[in-house]
Amino acid sequence: MLETPTKTIDETRQGEAFEAFQNDPNQYRKHFYIESYGCAMNFNDSEIVASILNENGFGATRNIEDAHLILINTCSIREKAEQTVRNRLVHFKGLKKSRPEMLVGVLGCMAERLKAKLLEEEKLVDLVIGPDAYRSLPALIADAEGGQKGVNVLLSREETYSDIAPVRLDTNGVSSFVSIMRGCNNMCTFCVVPFTRGRERSRDAHSIIREVQDLVDRGYKEVTLLGQNVDSYYWMSQDGTEEVTFAKLLEMTALVSPKLRVRFSTSHPKDITDEVLFTMKKYDNICKNIHLPLQSGSTRVLQLMNRTYTKEWYLKKVDRIREVLPECAITCDIITGFCTEAEEDHLETLEVMRYSKYDLSYMYIYSERPGTLAARRYTDDVPDEVKSRRLKEVIEVQGKSSIEVFSACIGQTFEVLIEGNSKRSEEHWSGRTTQGRMAVFPKGDWNLNKGDFATVKINDATSGTLIGEIVFV
Ligand code: SAH
Ligand code: SF4
Ligand code: F3S
Numbered sequence: 001m002l003e004t005p006t007k008t009i010d011e012t013r014q015g016e017a018f019e020a021f022q023n024d025p026n027q028y029r030k031h032f033y034i035e036s037y038g039c040a041m042n043f044n045d046s047e048i049v050a051s052i053l054n055e056n057g058f059g060a061t062r063n064i065e066d067a068h069l070i071l072i073n074t075c076s077i078r079e080k081a082e083q084t085v086r087n088r089l090v091h092f093k094g095l096k097k098s099r100p101e102m103l104v105g106v107l108g109c110m111a112e113r114l115k116a117k118l119l120e121e122e123k124l125v126d127l128v129i130g131p132d133a134y135r136s137l138p139a140l141i142a143d144a145e146g147g148q149k150g151v152n153v154l155l156s157r158e159e160t161y162s163d164i165a166p167v168r169l170d171t172n173g174v175s176s177f178v179s180i181m182r183g184c185n186n187m188c189t190f191c192v193v194p195f196t197r198g199r200e201r202s203r204d205a206h207s208i209i210r211e212v213q214d215l216v217d218r219g220y221k222e223v224t225l226l227g228q229n230v231d232s233y234y235w236m237s238q239d240g241t242e243e244v245t246f247a248k249l250l251e252m253t254a255l256v257s258p259k260l261r262v263r264f265s266t267s268h269p270k271d272i273t274d275e276v277l278f279t280m281k282k283y284d285n286i287c288k289n290i291h292l293p294l295q296s297g298s299t300r301v302l303q304l305m306n307r308t309y310t311k312e313w314y315l316k317k318v319d320r321i322r323e324v325l326p327e328c329a330i331t332c333d334i335i336t337g338f339c340t341e342a343e344e345d346h347l348e349t350l351e352v353m354r355y356s357k358y359d360l361s362y363m364y365i366y367s368e369r370p371g372t373l374a375a376r377r378y379t380d381d382v383p384d385e386v387k388s389r390r391l392k393e394v395i396e397v398q399g400k401s402s403i404e405v406f407s408a409c410i411g412q413t414f415e416v417l418i419e420g421n422s423k424r425s426e427e428h429w430s431g432r433t434t435q436g437r438m439a440v441f442p443k444g445d446w447n448l449n450k451g452d453f454a455t456v457k458i459n460d461a462t463s464g465t466l467i468g469e470i471v472f473v
Helices: 042-053 079-098 109-114 117-121 135-143 193-197 205-217 246-254 275-282 299-304 311-324 341-355 374-376 384-407
Strands: 030-036 058-060 069-073 102-106 126-129 151-152 174-181 222-226 233-236 243-245 260-264 289-291 329-336 361-365 413-422 427-432 440-442 455-463 466-472
Touching: 030 042, 042 058, 042 069, 042 102, 042 135, 042 174, 069 079, 069 109, 079 243, 102 109, 102 135, 102 361, 109 117, 109 126, 109 193, 126 135, 135 151, 174 205, 205 222, 205 246, 205 361, 222 246, 243 246, 246 260, 246 275, 246 329, 275 311, 299 311, 329 341, 329 384, 341 384, 361 384, 413 440, 413 466, 440 455
Parallel strands: 030 058, 030 069, 069 102, 102 126, 126 151, 174 222, 222 260, 289 329, 329 361, 440 466
Antiparallel strands: 233 243, 413 427, 413 455, 427 440, 455 466
């Protein structure tokens, strides 16, 4: 799952939709402020939490000073992610000194991992609520208002929040996330997610399609279907007459509207099927971008990671994607310095990267997480300086690959969905190609708006941006 950069409501781009706030702010008795960290699923969960709170008389505020309740939706994936949250909790503690009636709640993966310990460690945290327990938030808030601190970190085998319409918190009004499943049944030995998110379960396909239709009705142009391992999505109707696989769900989503772009993340190399690739090929509006985390290019290390594929299997998947979908971008996640990783393992990672020619990769140094299989079974034995040097080499190879991929676009034209002004200039639009490549181009006299499509000819490129001009709309 792609981790999105941390955004807070404060950073919501000005003038853009903030649905939770669009309603009359006076209709709410009280206000909550929420910050989200970690992956897109966590951001989407914050939107579910916002919906639950709206129903219970709490409106969202971008202004921490107005908040009766501060929530922090947390991530445990690496130690650094947790440290960031701890620093924020210390800051909130400071705020609480002058406003003792204000409540502070910890949501998400760190809440699940640390449970009541968070109440003990961070004395001024009032609520600790795990990812499957958000429906109990109103009751726990009421208890906390009465002075009783609350914890609910029960994991569920069924909860998918399928009946809750997320309130879009931080949106450009063009693209939105839709969670299609929760939890993860893979036991990658380095990973904390199975412990913090519980067993995998797929959401009712019809509730997904209803949510997508609603987004289309409200003018959204792009959805990203989210799950830790989307290819293992599987839903069956209660009477057993209807079965929906991920390929089928992709098709159903693509058919909601030919003008809606459909993305998805994350695909596990062991599970992505030909059926998914051919569904992508069949529908122009399914974006040609696959996030296919490698983690390591060494079969020996992959086995220790319990990724259940080999280097050769992975390379064959890349070949198959290139064969069926020649224009498809592939992106990747890589961990350097996993337990026992030797120089030759590292060189194999670089080799697979050079072969696969990723558009971009998210590259991490291995961070041991307490309680994971790797923490229990193996020693975190690669010295820090070796991890860092290998990461640097991984980043270098990725940099070259990005430049190659982006430069190869020069002279071509792409359909770009406009997401908003470019960061640097109000005279330029920025948007993405179907591959997910960012393109920047002058607005000119075309009279376009955010959410429109433009055909853009690429004249120049950096390792992360295509620079071009509109040739027609
Ligand atoms: N479900 C996704 C991954 C979710 S976590 C998948 O299977 O691909 C996102 C990324 O964080 C992972 O792909 C991995 O590269 C990285 N990651 C997970 N645990 C980590 C750890 N303990 N140390 C460093 N990086 C880690
Ligand atoms: Fe973690 Fe592996 Fe599940 Fe991804 S597939 S969330 S890396 S256990
Ligand atoms: Fe996501 Fe971080 Fe949890 S990556 S699932 S928020 S541990």
